[in-house]
Amino acid sequence: MKSVVPCFAVVGHPNEGKSSVLSTLAEDDSVRVSPVPGETIECRDFPVVIDGREIIRFIDTPGFQNPRNTLRWMQHYQGAAEDLVQEFIRAHEQDPVYRDDCELMSPLLRGAGIIFVVDASRPLRNVDRAEMEILRLTGRPRMAIINSKGDDTAYLAQWRNEFRKNFNSIRIFNSNRATYAERIELLESLKAIDQELQGVLEMVISAFRKDWAARNQMTADAIVTMLIKILSHRMIQPCPEDSDEKAIREDLYKKFLSSVHREEQKTHQQIRSYFKHNIFTYDLPVHSILQEDLFSQRTWKILGLSRSQLVMAGALGGAAIGAGVDVAAAGITFGVFSAAGGAIGAAGAALKGKGYLSGARLLGMKLDHQDLQIGPVKNIQLLYILLDRAQIFYSQIINWAHGRRDYAEGQSTHDERAMNLVYTKDWDRSARQTCESFFKALQQDTELEQEKTTAALKKLLATCLDSVSRDQIKDKAAP
Numbered sequence: 001m002k003s004v005v006p007c008f009a010v011v012g013h014p015n016e017g018k019s020s021v022l023s024t025l026a027e028d029d030s031v032r033v034s035p036v037p038g039e040t041i042e043c044r045d046f047p048v049v050i051d052g053r054e055i056i057r058f059i060d061t062p063g064f065q066n067p068r069n070t071l072r073w074m075q076h077y078q079g080a081a082e083d084l085v086q087e088f089i090r091a092h093e094q095d096p097v098y099r100d101d102c103e104l105m106s107p108l109l110r111g112a113g114i115i116f117v118v119d120a121s122r123p124l125r126n127v128d129r130a131e132m133e134i135l136r137l138t139g140r141p142r143m144a145i146i147n148s149k150g151d152d153t154a155y156l157a158q159w160r161n162e163f164r165k166n167f168n169s170i171r172i173f174n175s176n177r178a179t180y181a182e183r184i185e186l187l188e189s190l191k192a193i194d195q196e197l198q199g200v201l202e203m204v205i206s207a208f209r210k211d212w213a214a215r216n217q218m219t220a221d222a223i224v225t226m227l228i229k230i231l232s233h234r235m236i237q238p239c240p241e242d243s244d245e246k247a248i249r250e251d252l253y254k255k256f257l258s259s260v261h262r263e264e265q266k267t268h269q270q271i272r273s274y275f276k277h278n279i280f281t282y283d284l285p286v287h288s289i290l291q292e293d294l295f296s297q298r299t300w301k302i303l304g305l306s307r308s309q310l311v312m313a314g315a316l317g318g319a320a321i322g323a324g325v326d327v328a329a330a331g332i333t334f335g336v337f338s339a340a341g342g343a344i345g346a347a348g349a350a351l352k353g354k355g356y357l358s359g360a361r362l363l364g365m366k367l368d369h370q371d372l373q374i375g376p377v378k379n380i381q382l383l384y385i386l387l388d389r390a391q392i393f394y395s396q397i398i399n400w401a402h403g404r405r406d407y408a409e410g411q412s413t414h415d416e417r418a419m420n421l422v423y424t425k426d427w428d429r430s431a432r433q434t435c436e437s438f439f440k441a442l443q444q445d446t447e448l449e450q451e452k453t454t455a456a457l458k459k460l461l462a463t464c465l466d467s468v469s470r471d472q473i474k475d476k477a478a479p
Contacts, residue, residue, distance in 0.1 A: 009107040012117040014063030017147035020403035062100035114142035141194035168193035220461035226267040234375035
C-alpha cells in the first residue's frame with residue numbers, strides 16, 4: 001500500500017513572506033523570493049525527499065487577489081459544504097479576474113492542508129479577516145504562521161486574537177532566522193491541526209531527525225578526511241647545492257599552504273551541500289575568523305595560542321628543534337604543543353613578517369640530502385584549529401535559513417561570539433586523548449591504529465555536531 005504524503009499549501013496575501021517561509025521549511029533555496037508583490041502566479045510543488053522517498057510536500061501559491069468578492073460568493077453559496085471549493089473554481093476558472101484565486105485553491109481541492117502566512121510588522125486589516133474566513137469555509141485543516149521578519153511585535157496580540165477564531169494552530173516563525181530546531185517545532189505543531197495527520201507527521205518528523213543525524217555523520221566524516229589529508233600531507237622538491245635554498249623553501253611553503261587552503265575550502269563546500277545550500281552563495285562576514293588566513297597570527301591567537309604563548313613559542317622554537325627542549329615545561333599548556341604527555345617535535349611557532357606563523361617549524365620543513373621536504377604537520381594545535389574552523393562553519397551553515405536572501409546586500413548581522421567560538425577549548429580529557437591518539441597514529445603511519453583512531457574521532461565529532469545543533473540559541477543575532 002502506497003504511503004500518504006502530507007501536503008500543505010502555503011497561502012496568504014502577496015508580499016507577506018509566503019515563499020520565504022516555504023523555502024525555509026522545504027530547505028530549498030531555489031524558491032523564488034522577491035519583494036515585488038504578485039511574483040508567484042502559479043502553484044509550484046516543493047517535495048521534501050529523504051533517502052529517495054518523498055515524505056512531505058509544500059506548495060507555493062499565488063496571493064489572494066479578490067478576497068472580498070471571493071468571500072461574498074462563498075457566503076451566498078447554497079450547495080453542499082464539501083463541494084464549495086470545487087464549485088468556486090468551476091464558476092470562476094474562465095474569468096481572468098479570478099485566475100490567481102482559483103490557482104490558489106486548486107491544491108485545497110486535491111486535499112492539501114493550509115499554512116496561512118501573514119507579516120506581523122503591520123496591523124490587521126479587514127481584507128485579512130476576509131482571507132481567514134475564506135480559508136475557514138474551505139473546511140481544510142489549517143495553521144496560521146505569523147512571519148516575524150524583525151523585532152516589531154506591536155501587532156502580535158491583535159493577530160493572535162484574530163487567529164484563534166479561525167485556525168487550529170498558531171506559530172510565530174521568522175523565516176529568515178529559523179533554526180533546524182524551530183522547523184521541527186513547527187512540524188510538531190502541524191500535528192495539532194488534524195488528528196488524521198498526527199501519525200503520518202510523526203513519521204515525517206522522525207525522518208527529518210534521522211536525516212539530520214546522518215548529515216552530521218557525513219559532516220564528521222568529511223572533516224576527519226580533511227584532517228588526514230592535511231596533517232599527513234608532505235611535499236618534496238629538489239634542492240641542488242648551487243640553488244637558492246631560501247627561494248625554494250619559500251616557494252615550497254607557499255605551495256603547501258595553497259594545497260591546505262584548497263582542502264579546507266573543499267571540505268567546507270561539502271558541508272554546505274549536505275545542508276542543501278546549493279544555489280546561493282553564503283558569504284561570511286568580514287569579522288569572521290573563517291575570513292582569516294588559516295596560518296595568520298589572529299587565527300591562532302583566537303583559536304589556538306594567546307599572545308604570550310605565541311611569543312614564547314617563537315623564542316623556544318629554534319631551541320626545541322635543535323636541543324629537544326620541552327616547550328610544555330615553559331608554561332605553554334597541554335593541548336597547545338604537547339601530545340600524549342610529551343612535546344611534539346619541531347613545535348615552534350615563531351612570528352614572522354605580516355603576522356604569519358613560521359611554517360617551517362609548524363609544518364616540519366627539512367633538508368634531506370638534495371631534497372627539501374615540507375610536512376607532515378608536526379604541531380597538534382593545527383588539528384584543533386582546523387576542527388574549530390570546521391565547527392564554526394557548520395554552526396553558521398545550519399543556522400542560515402534557506403529563505404534568506406540578504407547576503408548580497410550587506411544587510412545581515414552576525415553574532416561575533418558565534419563566529420569565533422573555540423569549540424575544542426572545553427573538550428574534556430577523554431576527547432583530547434582521542435585527538436592525540438589520532439594525531440600520533442598519523443605521525444607513526446600505522447594503518448591499523450589509524451583506522452581505530454579515525455573511527456573514534458569521527459564518533460566524537462558527530463556527537464559534538466549533534467550538540468551544536470541541539471544547543472542553538474533561538475534569540476541570537478542571525479548569522
